[in-house]
Amino acid sequence: MPELERHHTLGSGGYCICPKCETRVPHHDGVRCMDERCPRCGAKMLREGSEHHQLWSAKRAQQAAKSRPAPGDTPPGPPATR
């Protein structure tokens, strides 16, 4: 292909990402990521950078923050001087 690769545009190219195991595969032109299946777990995939993917990653970040606070995010408790 004479064209330069464009990894960060939502035109052709790009990646599909699995919402379950986060496997990324190159997106195939003319095939929606929702019609692709994850090669590892068989789940329907999301187009990386799409609205769905952004919603999913935001949700996932919230869940991660709930279950396990980021390191450095928890204030150190008062020093136990007793």
Ligand SMILES: [Zn+2]
């Ligand atoms: Zn998967």
